Amino acid sequence: MKQDLFGQMNSLHTAEGAEAWNGVLLGFMAHAAVTPEHLAAALTAEPEFALGHAVKGLFTVLLGRREVLEVAREALVSAQTAAQGGISVREQLYIDALRFWLDGQPTHSVQCFEHILRVHPEDTLAMKLSHATRFVLGDCSGMRRSIERVMPSYAPDHPGRGYLLGCHAFALEETGAYDKAEIAGRQALWMVSDDAWGLHAVAHVHDMTGNAKTGLDWLAGREDAWAHCNNFRYHVWWHKALMHLDLGQVDRVLDLYDTEIRKDRTDDYRDISNAASLLMRLELDGVNVGNRWEELADLSAARTEDGSLIFADLHYLLALTGQRRDEAAVTMLRRIHSDAESGSGDMAERMASPGASAAEGLVAFGDGNFDEAFKHLALSRPHMQAAGGSHAQRDVFERITIDAGLRAGRLDAVEEILDDRRQKRGGREDNYASRRRALIQAGRGSGSDICSVPAE
Template identity: 25%
Template sequence: MTVTDPWGMPISCTAEVTPTYAAAMRAYHDRRSGDAELLRRVTTEDPRFAVGRATAALWAHLEGHQGRAQTEVEAARTGRQTHEWERSFVRAVDETVERGRWAAMPSWLAHHDAYPGDLMGAMFAAFLLEMSAEPDGAAEGERRIAHTLQVVGDDPMLLGYLAMTAQDRGELEEAHRLATRSLELDPTGFAGGHPTAHVYFESGDHADGLAWLDDWLPTTDQQAMFGGHLVWHAALHHLALGDGDGALARYRGCGGSAAGGRLIDGPSLLWRCQLLGHVAHGTDPESPRVSDLARPFMGGVSFLFLGVHVALALATAGDADGLRELAHNARGFAAPGTAEFLPDLAGGLAAYVEGDHDKAAQALLRFEPHQWHVGGSHAQREVFEDTLIQALIKAGRLAEASARLRARLDRRPSALDTETLAKTVSLPTR
């Protein structure tokens, strides 16, 4: 009898281990807690299950535990690999651990071409494309996930991914349809809840978006780290409604880990609060400060997306020297896009925190055409628009700031942007 995973891929493990492996994969893909413990059970109960060991190696590599990743991939090489897709998966993981994710990217794309029904392979390929800083990376990732959806049928994670890409393009009705279907299949799943939160944000429907999150979040896995990102979304609704205290009350909960969620969502929210005057520049109401979490990454980052948030974290502390050091170091970073784009952002933020807003605007204008390539969502990238607009206003370049505010208002209503635009009319130009 051929044993298959939940999506029909044949796997060389015992029938007793299959349900545990399936549960681990589902928890991982749905961003629920317990996935790591389930995978440990799999590799303990069937240590020669090559795909299980390779999966453990990939997760360890992504978490930065290279020693454990090396141990697991060595076990995968000599484990059972009865089916060609298993051998292909193990080869791609092996190359990732040995040479790095970017060197292994062609192997992941080839693996997905051959085996689009492998959800782990599909999602990792799409993730690399999204974070590659290539102009067409996100579109290619979306194409691949749509193909996988055709192969495996309706799946909450795949539907949620496509909902995210649709909302990022401004196709909010399609995003809502896909997210709703994902939630029909998994009512408490983040795969559908996350794009739903984005649809509310991109629609400018902040009161209803906040009410929906406050009603839905308590129904979700309270141990799952991704829940912190939805807290960040709630904080953005507070800011859009002019409720700085409400946003800051969410700050502690926005991000589930020091090296992951909090280093992304934390500085993004705190810097927005500083720009809007809800908290003093250079201050952080929580401990450890997000700027302290960022310092270990001064010598290198895995993705441009992480690098831009390291820069924001340093900006929240008013650390101009640290930002200049990051700008200098980034010219030698290997992750795609970091050497090309991160120096202008870090340099612009350094000038901003020192009060040289014209110099800041010049650097941020150079970064502006490339901010769409950093990965993540439009809601996450909007902080760079906010910073540039504030730099232009403070530099007296009001026509340039107004043009950007009007473009945003053409996309969606915003009381905050309307108020900022009105202020520019009464300010003196330079």
Template identity: 25%
Template sequence: MEEDRYGLPLSTASTDAAAAYREGVDLLLAFWPSAADSFERAIMLDPDFALAHAARARIHAIYMQREAALQTIKRARDLVARRGTPREQSHVATLVLAIEGRGTDALDATLAHLESWPRDAMIMALPLGAFGLLAFSGRRDHDAARRELCDRFAAAYGEDWWFLSNHGWALTEAGDIAQGRAVTERSFALRRHNAYAVHALLHAMFEAGALDEADALVEGWIGDYDRTGMLHGHICWHQALGALDRGDAAGALKVYTDVLVPTMDTAPPLNTLSDCASLLWRLLAENYTVPGGAWAEVAAYASPRFTGSTLAFIEMHLVMIAAATDDTAALKGRLAAIERRQTEGTLPAGRIVPHMLRALRAFAEENWRACARELTPVIGDLARIGGSHAQREVIEDTYILSLIRSGALTQAREVLDTRLHRRPSARDTRWRALTTPAPA
């Protein structure tokens, strides 16, 4: 019987279909281009190969092609019921829950599945990363939970390049930056054509304040990574963060105009939304000039794609757009919906979300005191919105600047001192100088 790269049986009689599936899984786990082509080739070679259909559905879901994802995963479910092992049936059932957006049920199913089949990498991938089931669970401790999950199953994977990149990043986000980087570097050494490992290394360098080193990594590696790669734009976004740290707004804007503009970017929509909106917001927050029409362009991209969002991470970026474009109707509608969900108890991230959204609106209106007032009681809960430390830091930046501009200098200095203790930052050092009263 054919097997995947992790030794798990595959219900296909076609050697070529199994090979195409294995190739597709590796490309998807590395966030490398052409994974969809590999899965489609596997389906062509064996139209009844359930896991190939399931993997193709997963890519449809990543790119928010909801109808295609639902149709394709239904085909996988029908096929696996007729010709599938218990592992494959559980694999497809778990992906059904994830694709249908049933996050809590999908996480429960994932953890149960891994008890029996820990080396099922496609399922192990679901709770990991900044956009995984754990990150978007609303839990405050999701960074620690990802580390614990990887620690638990590390022996099952050994020196596997994919698992090491995830384990390394989980360690980094949980605060063990040196070990996280070392583990990620082992992954990168095993497979250089692994955008996930490069991305994880960039996060380790960000957390350590090694932004020049991060720039060098990107410049020396990205030439081999096609622009159609899922993480191409986001890896360049990390360069923009480094530019802003150095006070180089022109460099950050160049990343936006050359790479991130929605009409040019081929990344999954969630990456495009978050990268564009958060970078433009950072520029706005520091009073740098944003290109004319940039916000309108991002708004036009987001409007048809995120009509029914329920994730705090998505809401954060949609409200940035609405606030920056002075879309009063959108702001009122989103806030009303979020406040209603909080009252109903259906908001996984809890009370931080309405506070955060009201704060963003106040900041755009230059109501610094109101922004600080909204964020002060919930700033310790930022992890609950999901994403990575680097992505969530935009809210902390907004908070610090609102404190400085409202005259709450002692409070701003305390926040900055905590950040500077964690990692060096030229930008935070500049901001801290603004909190020190001039000598009498």
């Protein structure tokens, strides 16, 4: 048995394996691009390391892609086989968590991580995996509760404390405690300079409170905090682009899109989500985005049968409707309905609600049927949290709902949504909301039921 840098005992036997495993732990905390290399080195040095195989599988299912699930299943088999040689209860719980994920029950995976944390509250790996899984499930209150339960066990010199604070910052922000979130995020980055998650939590605070200029000031000069990241670095650039967009600096937004956000044109659902949501925001503000939808639509058209995460599916739909790939969009819409009706487990529940209605609304919006779009999107709106992701990411669906309502002349209903949106943002508004309120006033002043909103 070897002790890792977070103080946990693992079924490792070599110094090489232990060193590589510590690299995995630190890499996962920092969203580092080199993490898979450390994991490969650990399993090469310790091919019978059950926990390593389980974590490989857990990392894989978090990718949210159907075609890689076979890799996760193979990892589960390897972990179960290795476990026959004798492992701790803690390590077995990681294997159980992977099995639940593959059975379509990630809420049970969370329970496994929380079981670990009740006995081993300083297990930063379990903390981060619980956080990541709850994020996918849209459980922001659970994220916060989990972190605050274990926080007293982290001494100031614990190697994972900075990363814990970064996760706490994000959970605080997602539960509306914006001032506390900013303090926690700043402290996290001070403790561990590569905590991109904590840095991005502070960016979320500025987005939610309508402080784009302050947000740009926060990110300026801190590029080293996310330069080491895997594709998460594209997401931090996305946040910067959102701030420029709120300030009306469209040329800067498009430049960041081309040079950073879609620099590598990957087909990871998170990267497609960044891109599709940004292009949609631009189009809602009347910006011509040129042919940028095309490559996103090509990638999304190949994923109509995926169905791993409704969050991903809805962003694929954004790309398909943005490029007017009507046949592919209808194919995806039918599959979402089929999954909602015939599936079981956590993901199927989310396909049913908010997925089916939200998808209907997005397709109707793409077709220019704004009254129908508003009806479906407003119906799904109270349940969108369950789609996963963050408030900032889901805000693209909020904006489409608002703009559909404006184009359908539903001014009173849209104003209620804007009021609710402002309340959830600590009573503050961004420039997007201010412009929509001005459109409402103009529509009422003209005596017309139809409010003029920039069209595609």
